[in-house]
Amino acid sequence: MAQYLLSGLYEFDGSVAALGVGGITSLNVLSNLTFAGDASLSSGDNTASSTDTDLTIQFEGDTEATAANYIGGGIIATSIATFPVRLVVDGRELYVLEVTSGANAGVYFYVPEDLPLASGLLNSIELDANISLNLGTASDGIVNGDNTGEDMEVGYIDGDGDVITNDADTINGNDGDDTITAGGGNDVVDGGNDNDVINGGTGDDSINGGAGDDALTGGDGDDTFVYTSGQGADTITDFGNDTGDALDGDATNNDFVDLTDFYNASTLAAVNAVGTDSFTTELGMLKADQADGTLDGNINGTDYSAIIAGINLRLELGGAAVASTEMTVETTGVICFGAGTLITTKRGAIPIELLLPDDRILTMDNGYKPVRWLGNRTVRATGKNAPIHIPAGALGNERELVVSPNHRMWIRSAEAELMLGDHEVLVPAKFLVGHNGITQQRGGLIGYHHMLFDQHEIVFAEGCPSESFHPGMQAMDTLSQASKDEILELFPELAHVDGEGMQMSALARQSVKAHEAPLLLM
Known part of the structure; x- marks a missing residue:
């Protein structure tokens, strides 16, 4: 239904009967009419007629x-009673609607050019049920403020008839x-x-404060807030007033604000390059x-705003700042691995995402050995x-350091030599989870980076x-098909015919099994 x-x-x-539809009725405007304000009429087309059954008014x-x-x-x-004719001094278009129920039940006059002159003169109406109301152009479906600073709430009507309702609205x-x-x-x-x-009230809303210093409340529901550089x-x-766990792997059941324009691989590398602080991940920096x-x-008393530029944002819940530990990839979009891990190279310590082939x-x-292939993939954590x-x-x-569960770490211990005949x-x-504070963390997205050499190597991250x-075979299962094809093109000898998956030279060191690991860490 379009709105007008x-x-x-x-x-x-008075009643509809008192209007004498089909004839001329005299009335005293001052005593019979009361200003009722603006309204939005919903119609299936751009006319209203006495045969319509689907009209609504708000x-x-x-x-x-x-x-x-x-x-x-x-x-x-406005007319002057003369005999034998009535002299019309000021006549204007009139359309009449009736609301039959609710607090606004009654009969309403719509006079597009406002009421005629009334002072000291006789007023009359001439009404025909066959005359329809041409409603003109329908509203655009977007509730627009009038650029003056307003209170806009449910029931607000803009200049072309759009209304803020308790349903899904678009409001500017x-x-x-x-x-x-x-x-x-x-x-x-x-x-x-x-x-x-x-x-935003109830529901899953999208809220953008725009330019200026804004106070934004999502209300009930899982809301998305929009903040871009320089907004104020x-x-x-109420960030975090959610229905879901921010670490359950589902980014749609919590409040969300996309901060990836500010906390990303580029800003992480730049902050690490110039400051006294050193961060492994974008999320850690956030x-x-x-x-x-x-x-x-x-951050920590150092101003990086020339790098992390254009943001001035407070996230609060219950009147207090949201704890930094509550920031996750699901609430901010900022990934927690992949960018920023420093690899020791001939050029110095280089973030893994900035490494180049060779x-x-x-x-x-x-x-020092040349890297033959570099790859990365983002998956659910x-x-x-x-x-x-x-x-x-x-x-x-x-x-x-953040690594995938099957990524193997180099350990040297006397127990390893006793058990396996090799101290490395x-x-x-x-x-290693549970040893020296090592943990596994679930939820959100994770980006894994890989380096491949001519043979298996031990590197320094x-x-x-x-x-x-x-x-x-297990490692290859974590890669996209495009990455697998790229590796096979570089190393065609890795394709194995016995169904065991891709094979290459032996591991650089013996790999420990699950039941052996606890004994090595005693």
């Missing part, structure tokens, strides 16, 4: 529409300091320019920025893909020895 604005309605203090300020009947159209006039505040309350439904709200206060100093007042309660590029990587056994977090110092690593072994990271990619 009826600007300036008058309520008639008066400004009302929370819902009610059924309406169209009675007819004609003339309302435009210019001015607006207060917008969207009500029920899955609404899309944009405050526009200036300093706005927005409440915004506050989200959490550090949130620690003082405001995301603004000021970069010479330091290996434990063979010095659940089940067999949930990453292992190795805190700084747990395995001699200089910073936190490789242990899958998942077998964050100063910690660990394996390069070894294309066995």
Whole structure:
């Protein structure tokens, strides 16, 4: 149903029968009509006629529409009674509607050019049920503010008849300091320019404060907030008022604000290059920025706002800043692995995402060797893909290191020599969980990066020895088909005919089994 604005309605203090449809009726405007304000009429087409059965009307300020009947159209006039004719001094178009139920039940006059002159003169109407009301162009379906700064809530009617309802609405505040309350439904709200206060109400809303310093409240439901560079100093007042767990692998059942424009591989590398702080992941950098309660590029007393530029955002819940530990990939889009892990190379310590084919990587056994293939893939951080977090110092690593569960770490111990005949072994990271604070963390998305050499090597990630990619069957299952094809093109000899998957030279060290790992770590 299209909506049409009826600007300036008058309520008639009388019945439809008193109007004498089909004839001329005299009335005293001052005593019989009361200004009723604006309303939005919904119709199946751009006309209203006395045969319509689907008309509804919503008066400004009302929370819902009610059924309406169209009675007819004609003339309302100021006239002078003369004999034998009536002299019309000021006649104007008139259309009459009836609301039969609800608080606004009554008869209403719509006079597009407003009422005629009334002072000291006789007023009359001439009404015909066969005259339809041409409603003109339908509204565009978007509730637009008038650029002056307004209170816009359920029942607000804009200049072309669109209404804020308790269903799904699209609302633009435009210019001015607006207060917008969207009500029920899955609404899309944009405050526009200036300093706005927005409440999405119930439902899963999308809320953008726009330019200016805005206060944004999602209300009930799993809301998406939009913040882009330079929008101003915004506050989200109820971030985390969710129906789901922010670590359950589902990004659709929690509040969300996309912060990847600010916390990404490029800004991470730049911050690590110039500052005293050193972060392994984009998410770790975001959490550090949130620690003082405001995301603004000021981290641990150092101003990185020239790098993490254009953000001034507070995330609050219950009047207090959201704890930095609550920031996850599911609530911010910022990934927690892949970018920023420093690899020791001939060029120095280089973030893994910035490595190039043929970069010479330091290996434990063979010095600097050229990397032949680099790949990466982002997956859900659940089940067999949930990453292992190795805190700084747990395995001699200089910073936190995040690896896939089956990624093998180099361990040297006397127990290994007693058990396996070699004091140096490789242990899958998942077998190290619980040792020296090593944990497995589930939820969100995870990006894994891989390096492949001419043979299996031990390289240094964050100063910690660990394996390069070894294309066995299990490892290859984690790659996309395009990556598998690329590796086979580089190493055609890896294709094996016995169904065991891809094969290459032996592991650089013996790999430990699950039941052996606890004994090595005693």
